[in-house]
Amino acid sequence: MELQQEKKKGFSAFAWQVVIVVATAGSLFHLYTAQFGLFAAPVQRSIHLLMGTVLTLALFPFGEGKRWGHPLLRVFDLILLLGGGFACAYMAFNYKELVSHVGLPTQTDIILGAALIVVVLEITRRTLGPALVIVALLALAYALFGDYIPGSWGHRGLQIDELLEYQYLTTEGVFSVALGASANFIFLFILFGGFMLKAGVGEFFNDLANKLAGHYDGGPAKVSVISSGFFAMISGAAVANVATTGVFTIPLMKRVGFKPVIAGAIESVASTGGQFMPPVMGAVAFIMADMLGVAYIRVCQAAILPGLLFFFALLYMVHLEAKRSNIKGVSKDSLPKLSTTLRRIHLVIPAVLLIGMLVMQYSATKAGFWSIVAAIGISSFSAETRMSFKTIIMTFVDSAKTLLPVMCACATAGIIIGVITQTGLGLKFASLIIEAAGSQLFPALIMVMLTCLILGMGLTVSASYIITVMIAGPVLIQLNVDPIAAHLFVVYYAVLSCITPPLALAAFAGAGIANTSPFLTAFQSMRLAAIAYIVPFLFVYNPALIWNGSVMEIFFACIQGVLACIAVGSALMGYLGGKRTGIIVRLLLFVASAAFFFPRYESIIAGAVLLIALWSMQKFMGSVGKSCQAPT
Structure with missing residues (x-):
């Protein structure tokens, strides 16, 4: 069935078999390292990037669907595969020797570095479009020609060899902490979300939310907030969550009287808000804990009250929308019985196990591994949800496909981060913002907010957070903002870029399901999420809100x-x-x-x-x- 569907999309049978083999091997590799220990950073990240490169080139062939597309153009894909694949494999097998080349790169290092950057930018273009690629190209141009820029924004300018060496041979460029987050945490939790979905937890959350809130005024909308919020807390991917739960919640909201644009907006905001809430926060919780050098549980503690306020505000606004539009709930007779729904409560055991292991200070990777094992095991309790071998393999494939935009964004974010650190742009940005704000906190917060919203558009929350915190984080910390509050401030606006025009990807996904205007949905999403734009200012000025x-x-x-x-x-x-x-x-x-x-x-x-x-x-x-x- 899956093979036939992929053929209809234009993939050859051979390419699809490659996807199945590589996705399965890559998933097993990440599960193995989660349980038995990660490899050295260059090895883990280069193998991760190699997997993503092969999958992207197979799933997004050059010229696919275009009038000028031709099978001979697959030669271009083959060249990219050889160049990017060899660069990644060379790093994985020779990283100890390559580390010694820093400062004295060989011609091979320079060529492979150039090839890898070209491949990363091209696979990012295919999965995410041109926006992030343009930003990365501007960053590279700034690195090479910064000596032509007058004033404080300029720098001495880098030689091409310096730039490529830094990008390829260090863990500050392509193989930076951004790609490390994707290789160590993000893919593991995408897998966890995929297996939880296959186990039927999405339907369980939806049925439970229906029973709890479906009969109240505007009930289906409140169900959307509760069920999508619950699932997004685990999946950590706003757009994927809209596409998963929105197909159930949005038509039901429209059926009881909500306007399509409102229905799409409610689902988009609820799915986005799940990334504010522990335990996963789009994998940002683990990255933040690592970057701040604090315990994971401290990050969760700081995030919990602002996240609860967000969902309280959203439910309140949905309630008011239902009251002013006189939208009633669903008849109690048509709702699932609570006793029937609670028979499936065992489906949440993997999520409880995940939280429990993290609280007991197990590593995020080990907690993720055993939670995935538990999800597969728990699903076998019912014949309806029991996973066959084929289902497990297809979950590997679906999860790997979901990963690709995230991985490509993280790899390209690494290029940008490399330029920021090598040219000192981050420190310059901080000093210039502080100077422009007159050393006053409020105007600096506004500037940082706008920076995060702009840089985060079109990116996953993890990539957006890493890029923006490198640039904007030092600004707030220099103004004596609590470091956790500063990082959480950046996280909020990185997440909110998912529903903020012009590239409001989560809102656009909701609009597609609701069959309404994407931009109107985005603006309605901003209205419903208004408190989320305000809460970061509250906890910056009042750290008690982040449990301080x-x-x-x-x-x-x-x-x-x-x-x-x-x-x-x-x-x-x-x-x-x-x-x-x-x-x-x-x-x-x-x-x-x-x-x-x-x-x-x-x-x-x-x-x-x-x-x-x-x-x-x-x-x-x-x-x-x-x-x-x-x-x-």
């Missing part, structure tokens, strides 16, 4: 966050106290929400008093509310 303070300070930070969510949500949705609000009330709600952004008890109390007064007016003074209602 006394119990009382953390408690008041939670109250502050909840009240801010209510005020912002009501202002944006134009609904409070069971009635639509007028323009004046909405403006006053924004004033109330602004009061919650200051970590001072007087400010919080003043905002709370105003919010309660507005709610009371809306609830009990109907004539006043009606007199200032804005047109719908």
Whole structure:
């Protein structure tokens, strides 16, 4: 069946067999190293890149689907395969010798470095389009011709040999921490998500969420938030999650009365928000812990309260949207029985095992390995979910295909990171931002936010985080922001780039399923996720929100966050106290929400008093509310 489908897409039977063999071998390699120990960084990363290169060239042949496509053009793919494959294999088998070449590269090193960069850029173009490739080419041009740039942005300029040596022979270029994240963590958790999906956990979350929230006002939308949020916490891939759960949730939302653009936006935001929440956070949790030199559990602790605030705000806004549009829930009779649903609760055991092992400070790789084993084992409890040998192999293939955009983005991100570190651009950027902001934190935060949103567009959250934290992280740390808060600030806007135009990939995926305008869906997604654009400012100014303070300070930070969510949500949705609000009330709600952004008890109390007064007016003074209602 799968082979026939791939043939229809234009793949030869031989190419598809290559995909199956390479994806299976690569998956087994990563599972082996997860359990028995990773190889040296150059070996692990070069084998990972070799696997991805072969798969990309087989799955995305040159000229495929174009009028000028011709079988003879496969020669170009073969040349790329030989060049990139040999460069990766040469590194894997000779890395100890190659390390000694740093500073004195041979002609072979230079040629292989050039070949590898060309191949990485080409496979990135095929999987992600031209945007990231253009950024990488601009970075390479900056490295080579920086001496022609006047002022603080310029540098001495690098020779081509210097550049290629740094990119190929060190772990600061193509084989950087970005590719290391893909090779060590990301693929393993993509595999975990793939096996959990095959085991039926997606349907379980959907049924459980339906039973819990399906019968309330706007129930299917709340189901989407809960089920997509749960699954995205494990899968860590916003676009893939929209494509997986959205095919169930979006049609159901449309059926009960939600506009297609709203349905697509709700699913997109819920799937994106899962990357804010532990335990996986799109594999960023492990990368952040490694880069900060802190325990993994500390990263999860810092992320949990902001993540819960995000989902509270989203559920609240979905509730208001349902109330103002008079959208009811689904009949209880049509919902699955709770007893029937809970019979499959054993499906979450692998996720519980994953969290438990991570809390007990097992390595992320070992926890991921045993969670995958548990997912395969748990699936065998039912004939409906039991995985055959063919199913396991196809899960390897599907997971490897899902990996390709991530891996290519990470490899190309390594090129950019290499330029940043070799030219000192990161330090220059930090000093220039601080200077432009007048050493003031708030304007610096705005500039960093915009930088993260722009650099993160079209990238996976891991690649986006690594690139942006290299550039923007030092800015915040130099302004005395808590390092975890600084990194989490970058993570939030790296994730939000998935729903922020012009390259809002998660929103575009939701729009495709909802059959509506991609850009309108993206803008609606931004409105629904408004609190996520604000929360990072809250925890920068009030570190108690990331569990950095006394119990009382953390408690008041939670109250502050909840009240801010209510005020912002009501202002944006134009609904409070069971009635639509007028323009004046909405403006006053924004004033109330602004009061919650200051970590001072007087400010919080003043905002709370105003919010309660507005709610009371809306609830009990109907004539006043009606007199200032804005047109719908």
